[in-house]
Each structure stands twice: as structure tokens, then as C-alpha cells.
Amino acid sequence: xxxxxxxxxxxxxxxxxxxxxxxxxxxxxxxxxxxxxxxxxxxxxxxxxxxxxxxxxxxxxxxxxxxxxxxxxxxxxxxxxxxxxxxxxxxxxxxxxxxxxxxxxxxxxxxxxxxxxxxxxxxxxxxxxxxxxxxxxxxxxxxxxxxxxxxxxxxxxxxxxxxxxxxxxxxxxxxxxxxxxxxxxxxxxxxxxxxxxxxxxxxxxxxxxxxxxxxxxxxxxxxxxxxxxxxxxxxxxxxxxxxxxxxxxxxxxxxxxxxxxxxxxxxxxxxxxxxxxxxxxxxxxxxxxxxxxxxxxxxxxxxxxxxxxxxxxxxxxxxxxxxxxxxxxxxxxxxxxx
Amino acid sequence: xxxxxxxxxxxxxxxxxxxxxxxxxxxxxxxxxxxxxxxxxxxxxxxxxxxxxxxxxxxxxxxxxxxxxxxxxxxxxxxxxxxxxxxxxxxxxxxxxxxxxxxxxxxxxxxxxxxxxxxxxxxxxxxxxxxxxxxxxxxxxxxxxxxxxxxxxxxxxxxxxxxxxxxxxxxxxxxxxxxxxxxxxxxxxxxxxxxxxxxxxxxxxxxxxxxxxxxxxxxxxxxxxxxxxxxxxxxxxxxxxxxxxxxxxxxxxxxxxxxxxxxxxxxxxxxxxxxxxxxxxxxxxxxxxxxxxxxxxxxxxxxxxxxxxxxxxxxxxxxxxxxxxxxxxx
Numbered sequence: 001x002x003x004x005x006x007x008x009x010x011x012x013x014x015x016x017x018x019x020x021x022x023x024x025x026x027x028x029x030x031x032x033x034x035x036x037x038x039x040x041x042x043x044x045x046x047x048x049x050x051x052x053x054x055x056x057x058x059x060x061x062x063x064x065x066x067x068x069x070x071x072x073x074x075x076x077x078x079x080x081x082x083x084x085x086x087x088x089x090x091x092x093x094x095x096x097x098x099x100x101x102x103x104x105x106x107x108x109x110x111x112x113x114x115x116x117x118x119x120x121x122x123x124x125x126x127x128x129x130x131x132x133x134x135x136x137x138x139x140x141x142x143x144x145x146x147x148x149x150x151x152x153x154x155x156x157x158x159x160x161x162x163x164x165x166x167x168x169x170x171x172x173x174x175x176x177x178x179x180x181x182x183x184x185x186x187x188x189x190x191x192x193x194x195x196x197x198x199x200x201x202x203x204x205x206x207x208x209x210x211x212x213x214x215x216x217x218x219x220x221x222x223x224x225x226x227x228x229x230x231x232x233x234x235x236x237x238x239x240x241x242x243x244x245x246x247x248x249x250x251x252x253x254x255x256x257x258x259x260x261x262x263x264x265x266x267x268x269x270x271x272x273x274x275x276x277x278x279x280x281x282x283x284x285x286x287x288x289x290x291x292x293x294x295x296x297x298x299x300x301x302x303x304x305x306x307x308x309x310x311x312x313x314x315x316x317x318x319x320x321x322x323x324x325x326x327x328x329x330x331x332x333x334x335x336x337x338x
Numbered sequence: 339x340x341x342x343x344x345x346x347x348x349x350x351x352x353x354x355x356x357x358x359x360x361x362x363x364x365x366x367x368x369x370x371x372x373x374x375x376x377x378x379x380x381x382x383x384x385x386x387x388x389x390x391x392x393x394x395x396x397x398x399x400x401x402x403x404x405x406x407x408x409x410x411x412x413x414x415x416x417x418x419x420x421x422x423x424x425x426x427x428x429x430x431x432x433x434x435x436x437x438x439x440x441x442x443x444x445x446x447x448x449x450x451x452x453x454x455x456x457x458x459x460x461x462x463x464x465x466x467x468x469x470x471x472x473x474x475x476x477x478x479x480x481x482x483x484x485x486x487x488x489x490x491x492x493x494x495x496x497x498x499x500x501x502x503x504x505x506x507x508x509x510x511x512x513x514x515x516x517x518x519x520x521x522x523x524x525x526x527x528x529x530x531x532x533x534x535x536x537x538x539x540x541x542x543x544x545x546x547x548x549x550x551x552x553x554x555x556x557x558x559x560x561x562x563x564x565x566x567x568x569x570x571x572x573x574x575x576x577x578x579x580x581x582x583x584x585x586x587x588x589x590x591x592x593x594x595x596x597x598x599x600x601x602x603x604x605x606x607x608x609x610x611x612x613x614x615x616x617x618x619x620x621x622x623x624x625x626x627x628x629x630x631x632x633x634x635x636x637x638x639x640x641x642x643x644x645x646x647x648x649x650x651x652x653x654x655x656x657x658x659x660x661x662x663x664x665x666x667x668x
Contacts, residue, residue, distance in 0.1 A: 068472070117656040118663060122417060122472045123609055127652040130596050134644030141639070247480040250473070260473060292487040299481025303463065303474065310469050 014308045017255060018269070021276040029283045036286060039163050046168040047157055049278040051230045053171040053271070055242070055249035056256075057178060058222025060270045061215040063253060064182070066195040066262025067114065067121040069216060072223040072249060074132025075106040076242025079227030081136055084237025085145040092152045096228050103224015104217060106132060111213035121216075129246075136239035145237035153232025167229050171271075174222075178267035191215070195262030247295075251302040252277045259309060277301075367605065367621035374628040382635045390631070392513065398627035399520035400578040401594045402620070405601035406527050407568030409619045413531065414561050415544035415611030416464060416471045418599050419568045421456060421479030422575075426591025427486045429453040429576030434495040434586045442500040446581070450573035456482050457569015458562075465562030475565075479595075486588045497584040506581040516578050521620075523571070528616035540564060544611025593644065600647045601626050603654040610662070 013020050029036035055072050062069045083099035090098065106128065113124035147153070156167040164172075182188035193201040194211045201208050223242070231237045256273030258265025277298070284294055378385035404422045411419050433449030440448065456478065463474045497503050506515050531537040539560040542550040551557045575594070580586040599609070605622035607614025630643045 070472070070476070113652060113656065118659045119652065119655050120610070120659075122470075123655050124652065126418070126420075126472070126596075126599070127648045127655070130644050130648035130651070134641040134648060137641035138639060138645065142641075247476060250476070260470060290488070290491075292484045295484025296481055296488060299477045299479075299484060302477040303481065306469050306473060306477070307463060307467055310467050 010308070011312070014305075014312060017305065018257070018272045018276055021255065022272075022279060025276070025279040025283050029279075029286070033286055036283070041282065041286075043159070043163045043165065043168075045275060045278045045282050046163065046172070047165040048282070049274045050165075050167040050171040051226050052245050052248050052252060052278070053274040054174065054222045054226035054229065055245055056252040056270050056274050057171070057174055057267060058219035058226075059249055059253050060178065060256075060258055060265055060267050061182070061191060062121075062219050063258050063260060064191055064195045064262065064265045065212055065215050066198070067212060067215065068125065068260070069110060069121065069219045070125040070246060071106065071110060071128040071132055072219060072226075073242035073244070073246035074129050074136065075103050075220055075223035076227040076230070076245065077136040077239050078106065078132055078139075079103045079224040080231035080241040081140050081145060081227075081237040081239045083228045083231040084147050084235070085140070088148055092149055096232065099228040099231065100221065100224045103220045103222070103227065105220070106223070107217035107220020110220065111216035114216060115209045115213045133240075133243060140237075140239035142239065144239065147231075147235040147237070150235035153235055156229060156233040167233060170225075170229070171274075174225075175267045175271040182267060187211075192263055195264075197263075244295075247302065248277060248298055251298050251305075254302060254305050254309070260306060367618060367625070370625050371621065371628065374625065374632065378628065378632055378635065381632060385631070385635060392517070394627045394631045395517050395520075395624070396514045398597075398623050398630075399514070399516040400575040400582075401591075401597045402520045402601070402623040403523055403571040403575045403578070404568065404591075404594055405598040405619050405623050406524055406616055407564075407571035408598040408602045409605075409607055409614055409616055410527075410531065410540055410564040411471070411568050412602050412607050412609050413544050413611060413614040414540040414564045415547060416561050416564055417609055418472065418475070418595065418602075419457075419460065419565060419572075420472060420475040420595045421460060421482060422568065422572045422595040422598055423589075423591035423593070424479040424482035424486065425453040425456045425569050425572035426576040426579070426594055427586070427588045428456055428482055429573030430580035430586035430590045431486055431489055431495055431576075431588070433577040434497050434580050435489070437498045437500070442498065442502040442581075446502070446506075446577045449577045449580075450570060453573025453576065454566055454570040457566040457572070460569065461562030461565035464565055465558045465560070468558075471565075483588060490588065494585050494587045495580075497581060497586075503581050503584070506578065507584070516582060519574070519578060520623075523574075524616055524620050527567075531614075531616050536560070536563070541612060544613075546612075596644070596647050596651070597626060600651050600654075603651055603658070608658055608662075609655060610658070 026037060029041075035041075055076060058072060059069060079099040079102045082102050083096050086095035086098055089095075110121075110125055110128055113119045113128070114121045117124075157165050160166055160169060182191065190201070190206050191211055193204065193206055194208050198208055226245075227241060230241055252273040253265070253270050254260070254273070255276055256266070256269030256271070258269060280297070281294055375386065384390055404426065408419055408422070411417070429449040429452065431449070432452045433446045436445035436448050439445070460471075460475055460478055463469050463478075464471045508515060510518055531540065539550070539555050542553070542555050543557050543560045547557055572591070572594075576586070576591060579590055601622035602614070602619050603609060603622070604625055605614070605618030605620070607618060626647070629646060633640075633642050633646065
């Protein structure tokens with residue numbers, strides 16, 4: 001008979017953390033609130049997941065490639081402000097495209113810093129985080145822009161098929177598209193090779209620099225999309241719109257199971273992580289928990305999960321595959337002796 | 339991620355070797371300071387007055403303490419501590435909030451202790467569990483800042499009038515106590531970094547982690563200690579500011595992590611470990627203080643400082659990366 005010890009329970013919780021989190025939220029929500037387990041709640045969770053979801057989606061290929069992008073929040077702020085502030089001059093739709101363009105441009109800057117000037121992505125995007133945030137405050141004078149046409153973007157949060165809204169459809173569609181790219185195409189599979197072992201990827205003839213530049217531009221584009229969607233649906237272009245969303249986005253990706261060490265991850269897992277974190281946020285708001293508390297538990301979840309991942313993952317420098325096979329071998333060994 | 343293993347030249351910084359490059363890098367900080375002062379005297383007649391210069395230093399002394407801690411973090415290959423604003427806030431809020439309970443002096447010490455505990459959490463996770471420092475301190479900073487906001491409910495804590503409070507906020511021999519604190523701490527920790535075994539461990543760990551571990555350097559302890567020290571100094575920074583302005587709120591240290599990082603890289607300490615010095619960081623702090631004062635005197639809006647700081651970090655690190663590649667190729 002199998003004996004359950006704390007270690008195995010811990011392993012199971014870490015491995016199936018998405019389901020554990022969702023189940024815990026559902027049970028606690030159903031227990032504390034009468035009308036929590038409804039389709040309306042699900043719709044609200046998915047709807048609000050869209051903005052942080054685009055940030056997290058952009059971050060997923062970045063982490064798979066073994067990089068990090070800390071500037072996504074600042075890029076989102078710039079894009080959000082541009083989307084609204086340029087409406088009077090350019091019209092609603094062109095301004096939204098400029099917002100996306102701002103995201104792509106910022107991604108190109110990051111890509112140049114990392115690939116051409118060889119600045120580690122951590123430091124490069126830390127600097128562009130500060131530059132982007134300061135730029136947004138400078139351009140806007142610290143004041144949010146209000147849309148002259150507030151009804152234009154409202155459709156993004158309309159009801160769609162009972163549990164969806166147009167912006168959650170966009171997010172889920174983007175996650176599915178990214179899943180097909182990452183898992184179903186040669187270029188997606190090459191990205192995992194880049195993140196698993198860069199020297200091996202180089203000797204396999206993969207254009208490593210091209211892939212790394214590409215994921216930064218994609219991440220900038222996704223952050224731009226998050227900014228455009230957030231700005232249009234709230235009819236406000238805030239120069240600090242994205243500043244508090246970096247940590248929730250990273251946390252959502254990590255909850256999904258994508259590893260900071262590179263070489264592993266999936267956009268569907270990110271979708272799950274975003275929904276799980278969104279469910280937790282919605283639950284706390286329904287229960288009247290102040291937003292500071294959300295910062296505390298988001299930070300706690302992030303630190304706890306990366307610590308557990310690290311302990312489960314073992315030492316630096318080994319590839320995840322060898323570690324995984326080592327872990328499997330160890331488990332079967334233990335299973336045989338106990 | 340192999341961020342810290344690229345240095346082909348492990349061990350202490352090659353301070354004794356005299357090359358054209360090293361002479362230039364020794365002189366570059368004083369030259370930059372002089373150039374900024376000349377520029378400032380053209381911009382405004384009030385720039386080169388003793389009062390303005392003391393004010394400039396006073397404004398950057400507290401954050402300078404965090405920059406000193408960040409130098410240890412950078413030298414030992416720990417990149418940077420992004421939880422500085424959170425530990426500054428914790429130190430400041432506890433130092434003022436606990437005044438009525440334990441008295442002003444004990445409250446200040448308690449604030450520093452609480453901030454050091456924040457540093458300890460970072461240190462354990464980075465040094466012993468070996469998680470990426472940026473992610474750890476980003477997460478712990480987010481958590482601790484949330485906690486500090488929870489403590490005060492987003493409000494402000496005011497200082498009780500006390501002899502200790504007015505001493506910290508006042509002058510000693512015509513120079514603000516904050517400036518004294520900065521220079522005394524800088525001098526002590528300069529000696530620690532350049533003359534003690536602990537200092538040498540930092541260089542060794544940052545220069546070549548594996549080789550240091552093999553030579554019985556306490557690699558985990560060293561890296562953890564650098565983060566505890568930064569937490570402690572961030573707490574001191576918070577206490578100094580809170581007592582100087584007589585109030586504290588959670589955003590009291592917002593942006594200080596970037597000021598600290600740019601002071602470190604401006605001084606020529608590599609963010610990738612293995613070389614650096616406290617005196618150079620002091621130079622970096624002075625340069626930043628002058629730049630920010632110039633921005634105010636010219637009349638540019640405040641966020642320009644952030645723009646300048648971010649650009650400086652990017653440029654200096656790009657040059658550092660280029661120079662490392664070149665020496666690595668030789």
C-alpha cells in the first residue's frame with residue numbers, strides 16, 4: 001500500500017497547482033458567497049483576465065527562450081496612453097494601431113539591447129522599464145487622457161455567448177494561436193531548443209539571435225495589445241496603466257508551470273494561470289479584501305512557486321530534460337524500495 | 339542562466355594593474371563631477387553655493403546608503419536588489435509607527451531590524467535556494483510593499499517630536515546628520531569590501547562562483563549576506579528620511595532601486611560581479627545627485643530624472659558588456 005508523506009503531497013500540489021488553485025477558489029467561493037459559482041462570475045473572471053492575459057502571453061515565449069522582459073508593464077502604459085491621447089487627431093482605429101505600433105517599437109528596442117548590444121535581458125528590460133515609465137509620465141504630464149468617444153471601446157466588455165466577452169475571446173484566441181505555433185510548427189519547437197541549451201541550439205544551426213529578437217518584439221506587441229484593450233474598454237489612457245501588472249503577469253505565467261530557467265512552458269498553461277489568478281482576485285474582491293492584500297498574496301504565491309520549482313528542479317546548469325529523467329528514475333527507485 | 343560565469347579573470351579586482359584604461363577609469367568619476375559642477379555654474383548662479391551643494395548631497399545621502407548595499411550585491415554577482423523601496427518603506431513606517439510604543443531610538447532600531455529581515459528573506463532565497471535575484475526581489479518587494487500598505491491602510495504615519503528625531507533631522511558641525519551617516523557608513527563598508535575576508539569573498543563569488551565554492555569560500559553565505567546588508571542599509575535609508583521629513587508613507591522609497599543601480603553602474607562596478615568599489619559608488623551617487631539637481635535647475639519635469647537614469651543604466655551596461663566581450667576574446 002502506498003504511504004502518503006508530506007513530500008509526495010507537496011509534489012502533487014506543485015505539479016497540479018493550477019487545478020488545486022481553481023478547486024480551492026471554487027470551494028472557498030461557494031462556501032463564503034451564495035452567488036459565486038455562476039456563469040456570470042466565470043464571465044467576469046475571463047473578461048478581466050484579458051488584459052493581464054496578453055501581458056502573460058507575451059511573456060511565455062520570452063521565458064521559454066530563457067529570457068525575461070520586465071518592461072511589459074511600462075510598454076502597456078505607453079500604448080494605453082497613445083491609444084486614447086491620439087484619438088482626436090487620428091481617429092479611433094488608427095490611434096489603436098499606433099498603440100500596437102508603440103508596443104512593437106518598444107519590443108524592437110529591447111531586442112536591439114539584448115541581441116545587438118548584448119545586455120542581459122534582465123538588466124536591459126529593467127532599464128527600459130524605467131525609461132518607458134518615465135516617458136509615459138513625461139508625455140502625459142502625469143495626467144490620464146479621457147476618450148472623447150467613450151462608447152467606442154465599450155463593446156469589448158459586452159456579453160458574448162453567456163461566459164465570454166469580445167476581449168476574452170481575443171485573449172483565448174491568441175492563447176490558442178500561440179499554442180499551435182509553439183507546439184505545432186518547427187519554429188515553435190526551435191524556441192524550446194534555444195531556451196533549453198543555447199550552445200546546442202547554435203550547433204544545431206538554429207538562428208538563436210533571430211529567435212530571441214523575435215520573442216522580444218512579440219512580447220512588445222502583446223504588451224501593446226494589453227494596453228490598447230485596457231485603454232479602449234475603460235475609455236481612459238492612463239500613463240501608469242501597466243505599472244502594477246508586471247508581477248501579476250509573471251505570477252500567472254509561473255502558476256501555469258512555465259519555468260524561469262527556460263526551455264519549458266506552454267501558452268495554454270499561461271491561459272490557465274491567468275484564469276486561476278483572476279479567479280482568486282475576483283474571489284477576494286467579492287469578499288471585500290483590500291487590494292493591498294492582493295499584492296501580498298500575489299507576491300507570496302510567486303515566491304513560493306519559484307522556490308518550489310527551484311527545489312524540485314535542482315541545480316543550475318543542468319537541462320530540464322536530464323533533471324526530469326533523473327527525477328523519474330529517483331521516483332521509480334523510491335517506489336521500488338518502499 | 340549563466341549571468342555570472344563569463345569573467346575569465348576570477349578573483350579580486352585587478353586594482354593594482356596600471357593601464358591606460360584603468361587610469362582613465364579612476365579619473366573619469368572626478369572628471370565627471372567637475373564637469374557637472376562647471377555645467378551647473380553656467381546654468382544657475384545659485385548652483386555653486388555651499389548651501390546648494392550640501393542640499394544636493396543631503397537629498398541623496400539616504401538613498402546613497404542603499405546604493406552602498408547594492409554595490410555588495412553587484413560585486414558578489416547578485417545583480418541587483420529590486421526590493422529596496424519596500425525595505426525603505428518598512429524601515430520608515432516601523433521607525434515612526436513604533437515610536438509611541440518603545441521610544442524613538444528603539445523604534446528606529448526596530449525599523450532597521452524589520453528591513454534587515456526583508457533582506458534575510460531575499461538572502462536565503464538567492465544565496466541558499468539560488469533563485470534568480472531579480473525575480474526574488476521583484477516578488478518580495480511587491481509583497482512587502484503590499485504589506486506596508488496594509489499596515490497603514492494607505493495613510494501617512496507622523497513622527498512624534500523627540501530629541502533623537504531632531505538630532506537626526508539636524509546638522510552636526512554645519513553638515514546634515516544624513517550626510518555624515520552616508521560618508522561614515524561608506525568609509526566603514528569601503529574598508530570591509532576592500533580589506534576584509536568578507537570583502538574578498540564577495541569579489542571571489544562574483545568573479546567565479548564555481549571556483550570560489552571549490553576553494554572553500556562560503557559562496558551561499560556571502561551572497562545571502564550581501565542581500566541582508568542591503569536590507570539593513572535600506573532600512574537605515576528609510577529611518578533617515580522618515581525622521582528628517584517627520585512622516586512616512588509606503589511610497590517613501592519609490593524609484594530608489596533604480597537610483598541605487600545607476601549609482602553602482604555609474605561608479606564602474608559591474609552588475610555581473612567580480613569588480614567594484616564603494617568609493618566609486620559614492621562617486622556615482624554624487625554624479626546622480628548633481629544630474630538631478632541640474633534637471634531641476636534647468637526646469638525640466640521630474641520624470642526626466644527617470645529617463646536619464648534608465649538611459650545611463652542601459653548605456654553603461656552595454657559598454658561594460660562590450661568591454662567584457664573584447665577582453666574575453668583576447
